[in-house]
Amino acid sequence: xxxxxxxxxxxxxxxxxxxxxxxxxxxxxxxxxxxxxxxxxxxxxxxxxxxxxxxxxxxxxxxxxxxxxxxxxxxxxxxxxxxxxxxxxxxxxxxxxxxxxxxxxxxxxxxxxxxxxxxxxxxxxxxxxxxxxxxxxxxxxxxxxxxxxxxxxxxxxxxxxxxxxxxxxxxxxxxxxxxxxxxxxxxxxxxxxxxxxxxxxxxxxxxxxxxxxxxxxxxxxxxxxxxxxxxxxxxxxxxxxxxxxxxxxxxxxxxxxxxxxxxxxxxxxxxxxxxxxxxxxxxxxxxxxxxxxxxxxxxxxxxxxxxxxxxxxxxxxxxxxxxxxxxxxxxxxxxxxxxxxxxxxxxxxxxxxxxxxxxxxxxxxxxxxxxx
Numbered sequence: 001x002x003x004x005x006x007x008x009x010x011x012x013x014x015x016x017x018x019x020x021x022x023x024x025x026x027x028x029x030x031x032x033x034x035x036x037x038x039x040x041x042x043x044x045x046x047x048x049x050x051x052x053x054x055x056x057x058x059x060x061x062x063x064x065x066x067x068x069x070x071x072x073x074x075x076x077x078x079x080x081x082x083x084x085x086x087x088x089x090x091x092x093x094x095x096x097x098x099x100x101x102x103x104x105x106x107x108x109x110x111x112x113x114x115x116x117x118x119x120x121x122x123x124x125x126x127x128x129x130x131x132x133x134x135x136x137x138x139x140x141x142x143x144x145x146x147x148x149x150x151x152x153x154x155x156x157x158x159x160x161x162x163x164x165x166x167x168x169x170x171x172x173x174x175x176x177x178x179x180x181x182x183x184x185x186x187x188x189x190x191x192x193x194x195x196x197x198x199x200x201x202x203x204x205x206x207x208x209x210x211x212x213x214x215x216x217x218x219x220x221x222x223x224x225x226x227x228x229x230x231x232x233x234x235x236x237x238x239x240x241x242x243x244x245x246x247x248x249x250x251x252x253x254x255x256x257x258x259x260x261x262x263x264x265x266x267x268x269x270x271x272x273x274x275x276x277x278x279x280x281x282x283x284x285x286x287x288x289x290x291x292x293x294x295x296x297x298x299x300x301x302x303x304x305x306x307x308x309x310x311x312x313x314x315x316x317x318x319x320x321x322x323x324x325x326x327x328x329x330x331x332x333x334x335x336x337x338x339x340x341x342x343x344x345x346x347x348x349x350x351x352x353x354x355x356x357x358x359x360x361x362x363x364x365x366x367x368x369x370x371x372x
Contacts, residue, residue, distance in 0.1 A: 016114040020142060023120035027127040031137045036104070045138025047104050057166035061100035064159035065090040067191040069198060073223045075152055076208055080118050082226040083156060084125025086191040089227035090256065091160045092133045093311065096234040097252045097267065099170035099243070100162035105130055107140040107158040112149030114142060122156060125226075133231035135160060168243055172269040172362055174250040179340040180320040181264070181274050184233070185333035186310030188225035188286055192257045193304040197223065200294030214285040222286050230254075230311040233332050237313060240326060247319035253312040259303045261354040261365040264312055268340065268363025270356075274314075276338040279369040284308045299351040302367070314340065 037046040052058045067086040074083045084107075092102040107126050109119060119142055130137045149155075164170075189197065201219065208220030215222045234252055241249045253264045264274055283291075287307050290296060301307060313334075315323050320336060327334035343366060346353050355364040 016116050019116040020114055020119035020123075023116055024123040024127070027120075027124040028137050031127050031130045031135065033136060036136045036138055045104065045106060047136065047138055052163060055163065055165050058163050059100070059166050059169060061095045061098055061162040061164060062159065063091050063094040064157065065094065066155065066157040069194040070189075070191050070223075071155055072198065073194070073208070073220065075154070077220045077224060079224060080121040081125040082224055084122055084127070085129040085226035085229060087126055087156050087158045088129035088133060088135070089229045090191050091158045092130075092135055092162075092231045093229065093234070093254045094256075095160055095162040096231045097170065097254050098164060099168050099238050099252075100164035101235055102133060102135040102160045102162040102231055104136040104138045105158055105160040106138060107156065109140070109142045109154055109156050110145050110149065111142065111154035112144070112146060113151035114144050115151075118154075122154070126156075126158070129226075129229055133229050134235075135231070168238070170238070170243065170249070170251045172251070172267055174243060174248075175268055175272060175314055175340060175363075176250070176316075177272060177341050178317055179250055179314050180317050180336055181276060181338040181340065182313045182315060182320065182323055182327075182334055183281065183309040183337045184230060184311040184313065184327060185228075186255070186284075186306045186308055187228040188222060188284065190227040190256070190306055190310055192306065194223075196294075196296070196300075196304050197290055200290050200296065204293045206293070212289070214289060228310050228332075230332070233327060233330050234311065234313070236330065237323060237326065241315065241319045241323060246316065247322060248316045249313055249319065249323070250316065251314045253314070255306045255309050255311060257304075258357060259301075259305060260307065260309055260312070261367055262303060262357035265354050265357045265362055265365045266360045267314065268365070270362055271342065272340050273343040273345075273364040273366055274338050274340050275343060275366045275368055277369050278367060278371045280335055280337045280372070281308055282372040302351075307371075309337070312337075 035048045095102045210219045237249050251267045253267045324334045352367040
C-alpha cells in the first residue's frame with residue numbers, strides 16, 4: 001500500500017498559517033478605528049461606509065501594487081519588518097495623488113513556505129505603515145506555493161480604496177500656467193528600479209554587508225531603507241491649501257517607475273510644460289553610486305529611479321513658500337524645482353523632454369541644467 005499523501009506532505013502547513021495570524025493580529029487591530037467591523041480572520045474585511053453620507057458626491061479611488069524585486073534584498077538580509085512600508089507607500093500614495101483619503105487596505109503574501117515569524121514581521125511592517133498613513137488594514141491573505149517558490153522566497157502585493165469629494169478632485173484640469181513645482185525628498189531608492197540596481201551590484205561583485213563610506217552604512221542597509229509614505233503629508237496640504245482658494249494645491253505626482261519626468265507629465269494637461277531645474281538638488285549618494293558603479297547613462301537613471309524626489313506637489317504661485325514651510329514643519333524636506341508654462345516643444349527629439357507617459361496623452365516635462 002502506497003504512503004498516504006497529505007496537504008502537509010505536499011508542502012502546505014495550515015497550522016503555520018494559523019500561527020502567523022496569531023502573531024500579527026495585534027498589529028493589524030492597531031490600524032482599526034470604529035469604522036472597521038468584524039475584526040481579524042473573517043472571509044472579508046468590513047468597513048462601515050456610513051461616514052461617506054456626509055459627502056455630496058463621493059468619488060472612490062483605488063490602487064494596487066507590489067514592491068518589485070526589492071523583496072530579494074529583504075530575503076537576502078533576512079529582515080522583513082520594513083518591506084511593508086514599501087508596499088503601503090506604493091499603494092496609498094497613488095491614491096492621494098487625486099486628493100483622495102485612503103480608507104482601507106488589504107495585502108497578499110505568496111511564499112514558498114509559511115514561516116510564522118517572517119510572515120508576521122511583513123504584516124507588522126505593513127500595519128505600522130498603514131497607521132502612519134491613517135489607513136485601516138482590514139484583511140489579507142497568505143498563500144503557500146511550494147514548488148513555485150523556494151522556502152525562503154515570497155512576494156507581496158496590496159490594494160487600497162480611498163474617497164474624495166468630487167469638487168476637491170485633483171488632476172491635470174486644475175493645473176495652470178505659472179504654477180510652481182515642488183519636490184518632496186525621497187528616503188532613498190523607495191521600491192523602483194531594483195532590477196537595475198541589483199544588476200549593477202552583481203556585476204560589481206559587491207556584497208550586501210559591504211560597508212560603504214559614502215552611504216555611512218552597509219550597502220544592504222541602504223538598499224532596504226523603507227519607502228517614505230507621503231499620504232498624511234499630502235492630505236494635510238490639501239486641507240491647508242484647498243483647490244478653490246488662491247493659495248491652492250493643484251495636484252500631486254508620485255515618482256515611481258518611469259522616474260520624475262514621466263510621472264510628472266501624467267498629471268499635466270496637454271499644452272502645458274513643467275520646466276524642472278536639476279541644479280536645485282544634489283543627487284543622494286546611493287544614486288551617484290549606482291551611476292558610477294554601473295556606468296549607467298543619465299537618461300536611463302532618470303527614467304528608472306526617483307533620484308531623490310519621491311513626491312511632487314503642483315501649487316499656485318501664491319502657495320509655494322507656505323507649502324515648502326509646512327512640509328518642513330512635518331519633517332519632509334521640500335524645495336521648488338520648477339514652473340509650469342506654455343513652453344513650446346523642442347525642435348528636435350531630446351532625452352530631456354517627455355510629453356505624455358504611461359498611456360496618458362498629457363502635458364510635457366523639460367529637464368534643464370545639471371544636478372548640483
